[in-house]
Amino acid sequence: MKQAMVKKSFVRDYQLWLMVLPAIIAIFVFNYIPMYGIQLAFRDYDFSKGLTGGEFQGLHYFKQFIDSYQFSSLMTNTFFISLATIVLGFPAPIILALMLNQIRVKRMKQFMQTTVYLPHFISIIVLVGMLNVLLSSETGIVGHFMKAIGLGHINLLASTNTFIPVYVLSDIWQHCGWNSIIYLAALSTVDPQLYDSAKMDGASRMQMVRYIDLPALKPTIIILFILSMGNILSTGFEKIFLMQNSLNLPVSEVIATYVYKIGIVSSQFSYASAIGLFNTIINFIFLISMNAISRKMSDTSLY
Amino acid sequence: MSIKGKSPTELGFSIALGLFCIAIFLLIAYPLYFIIIASISDSVLVSTGKVLLFPKGVSFFGYTEIFKDERIWTGYRNTIFYTIAGTLVNLLVTLPAAYVLSRKDFKAGKFIMFAFIFTMFFNGGLIPTYLLMKDLHLINTVWVFIIPFCVNVFYLIIARTFFESSLPKELYEAAAMDGCSHFTYFMKVALPLSKAMISVIGLYYLVGHWNDFFTGLIYIRSNELQPLQIVLRDILLSNQVFSGGAGTGGSAGGYAQRYADQIKYGVIIISTLPILLVYPFIQKYFDKGVMIGSVKG
Numbered sequence: 001m002k003q004a005m006v007k008k009s010f011v012r013d014y015q016l017w018l019m020v021l022p023a024i025i026a027i028f029v030f031n032y033i034p035m036y037g038i039q040l041a042f043r044d045y046d047f048s049k050g051l052t053g054g055e056f057q058g059l060h061y062f063k064q065f066i067d068s069y070q071f072s073s074l075m076t077n078t079f080f081i082s083l084a085t086i087v088l089g090f091p092a093p094i095i096l097a098l099m100l101n102q103i104r105v106k107r108m109k110q111f112m113q114t115t116v117y118l119p120h121f122i123s124i125i126v127l128v129g130m131l132n133v134l135l136s137s138e139t140g141i142v143g144h145f146m147k148a149i150g151l152g153h154i155n156l157l158a159s160t161n162t163f164i165p166v167y168v169l170s171d172i173w174q175h176c177g178w179n180s181i182i183y184l185a186a187l188s189t190v191d192p193q194l195y196d197s198a199k200m201d202g203a204s205r206m207q208m209v210r211y212i213d214l215p216a217l218k219p220t221i222i223i224l225f226i227l228s229m230g231n232i233l234s235t236g237f238e239k240i241f242l243m244q245n246s247l248n249l250p251v252s253e254v255i256a257t258y259v260y261k262i263g264i265v266s267s268q269f270s271y272a273s274a275i276g277l278f279n280t281i282i283n284f285i286f287l288i289s290m291n292a293i294s295r296k297m298s299d300t301s302l303y
Numbered sequence: 304m305s306i307k308g309k310s311p312t313e314l315g316f317s318i319a320l321g322l323f324c325i326a327i328f329l330l331i332a333y334p335l336y337f338i339i340i341a342s343i344s345d346s347v348l349v350s351t352g353k354v355l356l357f358p359k360g361v362s363f364f365g366y367t368e369i370f371k372d373e374r375i376w377t378g379y380r381n382t383i384f385y386t387i388a389g390t391l392v393n394l395l396v397t398l399p400a401a402y403v404l405s406r407k408d409f410k411a412g413k414f415i416m417f418a419f420i421f422t423m424f425f426n427g428g429l430i431p432t433y434l435l436m437k438d439l440h441l442i443n444t445v446w447v448f449i450i451p452f453c454v455n456v457f458y459l460i461i462a463r464t465f466f467e468s469s470l471p472k473e474l475y476e477a478a479a480m481d482g483c484s485h486f487t488y489f490m491k492v493a494l495p496l497s498k499a500m501i502s503v504i505g506l507y508y509l510v511g512h513w514n515d516f517f518t519g520l521i522y523i524r525s526n527e528l529q530p531l532q533i534v535l536r537d538i539l540l541s542n543q544v545f546s547g548g549a550g551t552g553g554s555a556g557g558y559a560q561r562y563a564d565q566i567k568y569g570v571i572i573i574s575t576l577p578i579l580l581v582y583p584f585i586q587k588y589f590d591k592g593v594m595i596g597s598v599k600g
């Protein structure tokens with residue numbers, strides 16, 4: 001019975017199926033087959049027998065990772081970089097959106113939006129390259145500025161103290177504007193009558209931001225916060241990898257860069273898979289539990 | 304804006320807002336502006352902090368060196384090819400799928416959508432993906448830039464929401480009465496009505512390909528195939544500024560270092576310019592409700 005219905009659907013909607021098929025194949029091959037390959041984390045990698053032919057090792061590689069001397073520093077580095085990015089980077093686009101929304105002159109607003117979106121389109125390589133030339137303590141403009149105000153020679157890019165601030169602040173610089181789009185879109189759905197009646201009641205603009213705009217953003221804020229908590233242990237690989245140097249490595253080696261070095265550079269496939277899976281699972285647990293907490297407390301959740 | 308008729312607190316609010324805008328504008332625009340003037344100024348003046356507001360000792364040495372550099376041309380050519388071919392494949396796969404998934408009468412859509420969204424939160428990770436590419440013989444080929452991950456689920460959701468909200472149901476019913484098939488309806492009605500969304504998603508994909516360096520880093524070994532971003536890494540970060548390898552040491556060293564930064568500033572401009580040229584044409588669509596789709600999604 002069910003089969004007959006499925007068959008009927010294929011016949012009746014064959015055009016729809018044809019149109020969605022390339023996407024299904026692409027997602028299946030490049031997203032789901034690697035998930036099947038995760039079992040590599042529990043097996044030895046045997047070149048002659050392929051991905052799933054090696055001997056079963058259980059949790060051996062996970063133990064190896066947890067017992068390794070890098071474990072605690074990798075975990076703390078990853079966690080701190082993510083945490084700093086969330087604590088500083090999460091509120092920034094909200095504040096920016098509330099502010100941009102207050103600009104009354106339409107042209108001015110457009111101009112500001114164009115400006116703040118712009119850095120988002122710069123590639124990570126170029127951004128790190130810009131940091132290198134601008135922050136250089138010898139020749140960079142920020143280096144000169146720091147000398148001028150008496151901070152002397154600090155190499156911002158090669159110090160364990162300044163790595164995280166430089167990483168986080170440049171991240172905000174690049175993405176804050178872009179991330180504000182989603183909040184601006186949410187603000188544009190606020191009923192204008194609300195502002196009018198607030199004005200009649202003598203509310204100041206600050207009060208309108210506080211009591212109309214901010215509550216209107218609440219659902220969006222919660223959803224995005226859950227999503228960012230789900231990424232608590234996945235710092236972007238690319239930017240950190242490019243900002244790494246031997247001097248800042250004690251604070252800049254994170255799980256993602258370590259997986260790259262162990263797996264791709266030194267070909268320890270099973271070990272690297274185990275580390276990667278460990279990371280993914282912790283993220284997933286964070287996502288699920290944040291979602292559950294949010295559903296209990298605010299009735300807003302992803303699903 | 305008129306000052307008359309405003310209470311002191313309102314006036315204070317306006318002033319604070321204005322100052323905030325100016326500060327943010329300078330914070331974003333100045334570094335970009337500085338790179339531009341530094342790329343055409345005398346490198347000694349730049350490195351001693353004398354160039355702040357206007358270019359000084361104008362010289363195009365950096366640019367002439369860049370134009371002589373074979374690596375940049377190869378990288379540029381590769382990236383243009385990957386970007387155009389990749390974006391086309393992206394749109395060819397994403398748009399029809401988004402249309403199908405936006406149709407309420409397509410019963411399997413819900414399950415397919417769930418399977419797609421699941422991949423946003425859970426994935427196989429770097430190593431299994433790498434080994435898959437190896438098994439598919441995609442490593443060190445141009446295909447690895449174009450075929451894998453040609454569907455971005457987030458963009459698919461935006462496209463789907465757009466089709467859902469902007470194509471009235473009656474439109475399809477009327478078309479179907481006239482014997483219009485899904486293919487024709489999609490090509491002749493749905494796509495032409497969705498130019499704003501297609502531009503925005505196209506831009507996202509395009510920028511993604513243009514700026515992609517991860518693929519080159521992981522999957523490409525031969526220099527012939529490397530995209531511009533990898534070449535940029537060698538120049539900007541590994542300090543291999545001159546193609547002849549004159550970036551370090553020797554009698555050429557001092558000379559080289561003096562001009563290295565100017566070349567770096569120039570390379571930043573050259574590599575970012577194409578994206579910044581496309582951007583203003585697309586930017587007007589950002590506000591036209593396309594992004595609202597992502598809020599609902």
